[in-house]
Amino acid sequence: MELFCKATALTWTYSISPSLHILQPLFMGETRSFRVLCRAQQTQEANQMTVSITGATGFIGKRLVQRLHADNHYVRVLTRSRSKAKLIFPVEDFPGVVIAEEPEWKDCIQGSNAVVNLAGMPISTRWSPEIKKEIKQSRIRVTSKVVDLINDSPVGARPTVLISATAVGYYGSSETQVFDERSPSGNDYLAEVCREWEGTAFKVNNDVRLVLIRIGVVLGKDGGALAKMIPLFMVFAGGPVGSGKQWFSWIHLDDLVSLIYEALRNPSYQGVINGTAPNPVRFVELCNQLGNALGRPSWLPVPDFALKAVLGEGAAVVLEGQRVVPARAKSLGFPFKYSHVKDALKSILS
Numbered sequence: 287m288e289l290f291c292k293a294t295a296l297t298w299t300y301s302i303s304p305s306l307h308i309l310q311p312l313f314m315g316e317t318r319s320f321r322v323l324c325r326a327q328q329t330q331e332a333n334q335m336t337v338s339i340t341g342a343t344g345f346i347g348k349r350l351v352q353r354l355h356a357d358n359h360y361v362r363v364l365t366r367s368r369s370k371a372k373l374i375f376p377v378e379d380f381p382g383v384v385i386a387e388e389p390e391w392k393d394c395i396q397g398s399n400a401v402v403n404l405a406g407m408p409i410s411t412r413w414s415p416e417i418k419k420e421i422k423q424s425r426i427r428v429t430s431k432v433v434d435l436i437n438d439s440p441v442g443a444r445p446t447v448l449i450s451a452t453a454v455g456y457y458g459s460s461e462t463q464v465f466d467e468r469s470p471s472g473n474d475y476l477a478e479v480c481r482e483w484e485g486t487a488f489k490v491n492n493d494v495r496l497v498l499i500r501i502g503v504v505l506g507k508d509g510g511a512l513a514k515m516i517p518l519f520m521v522f523a524g525g526p527v528g529s530g531k532q533w534f535s536w537i538h539l540d541d542l543v544s545l546i547y548e549a550l551r552n553p554s555y556q557g558v559i560n561g562t563a564p565n566p567v568r569f570v571e572l573c574n575q576l577g578n579a580l581g582r583p584s585w586l587p588v589p590d591f592a593l594k595a596v597l598g599e600g601a602a603v604v605l606e607g608q609r610v611v612p613a614r615a616k617s618l619g620f621p622f623k624y625s626h627v628k629d630a631l632k633s634i635l636s
Contacts, residue, residue, distance in 0.1 A: 335550060336360040338394045340428055341404030341451070343367075343374050345509040346501075349543045350402065355380055362386060362394040364432075388431075395435045396443040400550050403432050403450040403487070409476070422479045429486040437491045447495040449549050450487040454502045454535050454562060456480035459606035461531055466613035467500075467558045484558075495556055497549045499542075502562035502610060505627075506539030507634050516580070530570030532607035535562045538624035538633070545620060552618075560612040564625045569607065572627055579631040 337354055341347045342363040354361050362384040365371040371385045386394045395401055405428040407421050429450060436445055457465040458472015471477045484498055504510045537545075542561050549555035567575075576582075612620075624630040 334359055335399045336362065336397065337400045337402060337550065338362040338364055338391075338398040338445070339402045339404065340364045340432060341406065343371055344404060345506065346451075346504060346539065346542060346546075347402075347404045348374060349506070349539055350404075350546055351375060351380070351383065353543050353547060355383060360384075362398060364388075364391050364394060391431070392435050392438075395432070395445060396439045398445045400447040400449065401432055401436060401445050402546060402550070403429055403448065405429075406451070406483075409453075409455075418475065422482065425479065425483045426486050429483060430489075433486060433490045436494060437489075441493075444491070445494060447497065447550060448487065448490050449497045449499065449546055450484075452480050452484050452487075452498050452500045454500050454560065454608060454610045456484070456500055457608050457610060459532075459608050461533065461607075463609065465560075465608055465610045467560055468613075495553060497555050498558045499545065499549070499561040500558060500610070501542065502535035502537050502560070502566075504539050504542055505536050505630050505634060510539065511536075512634065515576070530568065530573065532569050532605065533566050533609040534569050534572050534607055534627075535566040535610040536572075536627060536630070537561055537563045538630040541622050541624055544623070545615060548620060554618055557614075559614045559618075560610050561615075562610045562612050563627070563630070564612060564616065564622060565627070566609050566611070567627050575628045575631050578628075579635040 335354070337359060339347055339351060339361065342351050342361075343365060351361050351363065360382065361380075363371050363375060364386055366388060368385050368387050375383050375385065377383075384394060406425040407417075409421055413421075432448070432450075436448060439445070453476065454465070455474075455476030456471050457469055458474050458477045463469075471481050480500070487496060487498060490496055505512055541563065545559070545561055549559070612622075615622075624633065
């Protein structure tokens with residue numbers, strides 16, 4: 287549609303959103319006709335999303351922002367530290383990415399198509415009563431804030447989907463059981479954290495599509511589990527941690543980001559989805575494959591006490607495990623690029 291009308295002379299625009307421009311007059315009193323061309327822009331923007339992301343400066347969040355930005359979607363980074371976020375997403379490399387501290391989250395969430403909630407203190411650290419409290423509260427506090435801001439948004443400006451991270455720690459640990467999305471929760475500390483974390487996300491308005499992704503151990507370059515495992519692996523000649531019989535439910539970072547990306551776009555993705563690869567492995571197999579990828583032997587085990595000296599009670603994340611399968615993702619036809627840990631490690635470490 288083309289629109290012709292009389293208007294005050296217009297010479298520049300002031301942008302208040304990625305898709306809305308208010309025309310400002312330079313001088314008054316003169317009328318001219320101008321043309322508004324809508325169809326091309328509407329077509330171009332029909333497939334573009336505006337996504338607000340908490341935890342965007344973390345291991346997973348950084349890759350997700352990169353992916354969305356590369357595909358010309360609008361990204362709003364919800365952060366507690368603008369200065370940190372600007373270092374990670376410099377404007378020359380990420381033009382158009384909005385960085386917002388907490389007082390600005392409301393305006394960012396209103397008008398977004400979707401919110402991805404990845405915030406939370408890392409669990410791969412030495413636990414103390416204070417740290418355990420902060421691990422739980424950091425997840426619940428941010429999730430509660432995001433849910434309240436979504437629920438308080440006017441209906442026309444409310445995001446249509448919330449993707450909130452959780453973890454396979456929900457299931458507890460076992461060497462014999464196989465867990466899928468229908469399995470009950472465990473009884474340990476991490477299971478408790480995940481139940482409360484998910485329960486907070488479930489308070490989002492029922493007209494918002496909610497996706498809870500229970501994430502396994504994420505494997506990728508320059509961070510995550512491998513960054514902590516490889517130094518121990520090298521020092522102790524690459525053997526398994528603990529007994530080696532514990533299950534290791536993992537996912538390649540690229541597959542996890544693709545899973546989140548697909549959940550943003552596909553309305554069939556709803557409810558709980560396990561963010562794990564189809565083939566979990568015993569820890570001893572992971573170490574064998576890691577040794578092969580690094581060209582290191584894998585015969586001397588890393589003793590329990592070495593890991594506990596580094597992580598304390600948090601060592602339970604590695605010394606215990608669970609065999610988690612992505613039944614929902616497979617039923618939805620999600621195409622895993624890395625189904626086997628050998629291929630994942632080769633791609634990361636080559």
